[in-house]
């Protein structure tokens with residue numbers, strides 16, 4: 001009988017020696033114990049239980065042993081691996097529990113702490129009111145249009161049928177950015193004095209039918225005082241289509257004041273003159289406070305309308321055919337109506353603001369009471 005094949009004895013195969021297996025096991029246990037985070041433990045796990053770990057490599061050696069040696073070596077390696085896996089699971093559970101406890105502390109919210117008392121800002125009533133008015137028209141299918149605040153004199157005046165000598169062009173009213181350059185009718189550049197130039201721009205940009213509403217800032221050379229400001233806001237309305245009449249204008253205006261102030265509201269038109277509308281009218285709306293009942297009734301005076309029963313809103317009229325022609329629209333086929341009014345004035349009577357300067361100074365104590373309106 002030949003001697004056992006010593007070189008295949010697990011004791012003799014270097015990686016399978018008991019003290020080697022013990023060393024591998026102890027190293028793994030030490031590495032797990034030293035891991036102080038789940039990431040570190042994951043690294044130790046790969047190093048000590050992964051396919052390239054010493055114990056896995058030792059395990060592979062077993063296959064080459066003679067049958068009688070396999071069992072013993074397998075038991076030894078298996079027990080070491082069992083101990084390693086158990087230690088790993090224990091450490092994993094410990095570290096997860098630590099993490100969960102830490103998250104509970106770190107992410108807790110103290111609901112008894114005082115809340116952030118920095119007062120939030122508020123939207124300016126001019127902005128919110130302009131949006132409300134624009135929304136009334138958007139819901140009727142109108143489109144919001146825009147134009148530049150630094151405007152060509154041609155759009156601000158000429159296209160709108162203001163004659164070359166119209167007094168509104170004078171320096172007393174208009175901020176000129178650049179005067180006309182010569183005697184050949186070249187256009188100067190102004191800060192727009194009204195939103196009406198957007199009418200001309202919209203007609204040049206689009207093919208009729210055109211239904212636009214344009215809220216925006218306008219400029220005039222007025223001193224800032226209780227009732228004037230050199231920068232203020234207007235809303236412009238323009239509808240150009242086939243067959244539009246003054247009745248459409250009136251109906252649209254009535255709908256606007258009813259949407260803004262209530263179903264019992266109405267408007268009235270008084271003759272007026274604007275170069276860009278013909279006929280032109282001044283539009284009044286019923287006083288939304290007294291509904292006209294203060295008129296001739298000294299027992300019930302109304303501060304809002306000074307007992308007149310009506311409040312002046314703005315200018316309007318049928319678009320002058322000359323404007324249509326200047327913008328390339330055939331006045332035989334199309335007609336239109338337009339309307340424009342100042343927002344500041346409207347806000348003054350709507351909220352009893354007595355001094356226009358309050359609206360432009362930007363003091364949040366003025367703005368905040370309106371700030372909730374959206």
Ligand code: DAH
Nearest residue numbers: 194196315316317338339340
């Ligand atoms: N643009 C005029 C102004 O600022 C107001 C105005 C009047 C606008 C009649 C219009 C209109 O659209 O038809 O005083």
